[in-house]
Amino acid sequence: MDSEQLREYGHRMVDFIADYYKTIETFPVLSQVQPGYLHNLLPDSAPDQPETVEQVLDDVKTKILPGITHWQSPTFYAYYPSNSSVAGFLGEMLSAGLGIVGFSWVTSPAATELEMIVLDWLAKLLNLPEQFLSKGNGGGVIQGSASEAILVVMIGAREKVLRRVGKNALGKLVVYSSDQTHSALQKACQIAGIHPENCRVLKADSSTNYALRPELLQEAVSKDIEAGLIPFFLCGNVGTTSSTAVDPLAALGNIAKRNEIWFHVDAAYAGSACICPEYRQYIDGVETADSFNMNAHKWFLTNFDCSLLWVKDQYVLTEALSTNPEFLKNKASQANLVVDYKDWQIPLGRRFRSLKLWMVLRLYGAETLKSYIRNHIKLAKDLEQLVSQDPNFEVVTPRIFSLVCFRILPVDNDEKECNDRNRNLLDAVNSSGKLFLSHTVSFVGKNRTTLRHRSATDGGEAREGDMEGYPGRSFTLAWQAV
Numbered sequence: 225m226d227s228e229q230l231r232e233y234g235h236r237m238v239d240f241i242a243d244y245y246k247t248i249e250t251f252p253v254l255s256q257v258q259p260g261y262l263h264n265l266l267p268d269s270a271p272d273q274p275e276t277v278e279q280v281l282d283d284v285k286t287k288i289l290p291g292i293t294h295w296q297s298p299t300f301y302a303y304y305p306s307n308s309s310v311a312g313f314l315g316e317m318l319s320a321g322l323g324i325v326g327f328s329w330v331t332s333p334a335a336t337e338l339e340m341i342v343l344d345w346l347a348k349l350l351n352l353p354e355q356f357l358s359k360g361n362g363g364g365v366i367q368g369s370a371s372e373a374i375l376v377v378m379i380g381a382r383e384k385v386l387r388r389v390g391k392n393a394l395g396k397l398v399v400y401s402s403d404q405t406h407s408a409l410q411k412a413c414q415i416a417g418i419h420p421e422n423c424r425v426l427k428a429d430s431s432t433n434y435a436l437r438p439e440l441l442q443e444a445v446s447k448d449i450e451a452g453l454i455p456f457f458l459c460g461n462v463g464t465t466s467s468t469a470v471d472p473l474a475a476l477g478n479i480a481k482r483n484e485i486w487f488h489v490d491a492a493y494a495g496s497a498c499i500c501p502e503y504r505q506y507i508d509g510v511e512t513a514d515s516f517n518m519n520a521h522k523w524f525l526t527n528f529d530c531s532l533l534w535v536k537d538q539y540v541l542t543e544a545l546s547t548n549p550e551f552l553k554n555k556a557s558q559a560n561l562v563v564d565y566k567d568w569q570i571p572l573g574r575r576f577r578s579l580k581l582w583m584v585l586r587l588y589g590a591e592t593l594k595s596y597i598r599n600h601i602k603l604a605k606d607l608e609q610l611v612s613q614d615p616n617f618e619v620v621t622p623r624i625f626s627l628v629c630f631r632i633l634p635v636d637n638d639e640k641e642c643n644d645r646n647r648n649l650l651d652a653v654n655s656s657g658k659l660f661l662s663h664t665v666s667f668v669g670k671n672r673t674t675l676r677h678r679s680a681t682d683g684g685e686a687r688e689g690d691m692e693g694y695p696g697r698s699f700t701l702a703w704q705a706v
């Protein structure tokens with residue numbers, strides 16, 4: 225790395241990015257290009273000779289930016305919040321600058337130790353039970369995504385149960401969740417080798433605002449035990465992707481405990497809100513959980529990727545995931561004096577991601593972060609009120625955090641026509657380039673289409689495919705505060 229070249233180019237790049245943010249609202253928020261557009265604009269092979277930064281930045285302006293959907297735009301209300309920040313950006317920059325790969329403590333002690341400290345800080349802000357802190361058997365780790373977090377705890381839980389019941393019992397292991405759970409759980413089951421017929425996707429509907437009913441879980445578990453199967457993993461939700469539903473954690477956790485089921489709580493989006501005392505209630509019952517995840521890269525001003533996972537017993541992960549090849553052996557690890565995060569995750573290599581979270585916590589402080597969350601929730605409340613006052617629209621599910629799910633009301637009870645109108649509205653809004661909303665579907669006993677709107681850059685997962693085979697699902701628009 226040539227320091228002077230880095231200084232010169234780095235300044236230019238920061239200027240470029242700062243200008244991008246200054247003008248971000250002038251771009252259509254949802255990219256309007258057609259599939260394959262870039263193939264027509266770029267050469268078929270890599271250049272033989274070096275080109276200049278100016279040439280590359282010119283191409284970024286004219287060829288790349290048109291194909292960007294501007295996730296950081298103030299009019300991006302789709303999917304989930306993905307708010308980056310100056311602090312997060314600086315942390316990313318520093319991490320890239322230091323360029324370390326911190327898989328074992330010895331490969332950069334600060335990387336491991338800062339991650340442990342920052343995860344403890346955040347566990348305290350969330351008021352997580354002490355067992356999740358690093359001073360005992362527990363602790364936190366940064367994964368790339370919630371999907372990885374769910375997968376690693378499932379692999380750990382699988383190993384634990386198979387040690388108890390015998391390695392041949394894999395085909396008998398059963399996983400439980402509500403039908404509102406993110407598809408990350410399904411993917412984890414696929415990778416972990418859970419038989420598809422042993423994934424209990426329990427119905428959650430509008431009668432509980434899409435929260436899982438404990439009686440349904442108990443019934444399913446009892447039936448499975450009677451059938452000789454082995455219940456082993458339950459995923460509870462705090463803030464589902466479609467509508468931010470919150471499962472009753474304590475009741476679910478107690479069932480899990482009684483039946484030796486690993487209880488994971490996925491709070492990928494809504495966990496951030498729980499640093500505010502008035503929203504902490506939504507993770508009440510987390511003390512019954514074995515593991516908990518929240519994405520700082522969603523609603524915590526930390527640039528992607530930064531998914532936080534806490535476990536009460538780190539050895540469940542290390543027993544399932546550790547390897548000890550000769551070329552990685554070192555005194556600190558051999559003496560069991562240190563955490564080696566390579567044994568808490570799927571890959572070996574890992575970035576210094578705690579730097580950006582540390583920057584966010586230090587440069588903003590907890591109080592600013594709380595205000596930021598409260599402001600998003602207030603924006604969402606305002607929109608919810610506006611929608612409720614409009615006789616043409618309805619709020620489909622009660623708003624809890626910064627997501628508003630709403631739809632145009634049907635005329636003459638014609639739900640099919642109503643779904644089409646909501647889809648058309650979504651297409652019209654998104655093709656305007658002015659706003660980007662996403663949608664979901666919800667079961668209410670009739671076909672309905674719902675739009676989702678997250679306040680100031682949140683959003684939710686489109687589940688259009690779910691409509692097939694579910695005559696009672698409605699298409700919902702969603703709005704998330706940004």
Ligand code: PLP
Pocket residue numbers: 304368369370371372406408463464465490491492493519531684685
């Ligand atoms: N869980 C929930 C509740 C989510 O909303 C999402 C993403 O929207 C995920 C899991 C998956 O997140 P990731 O992209 O970090 O794997």
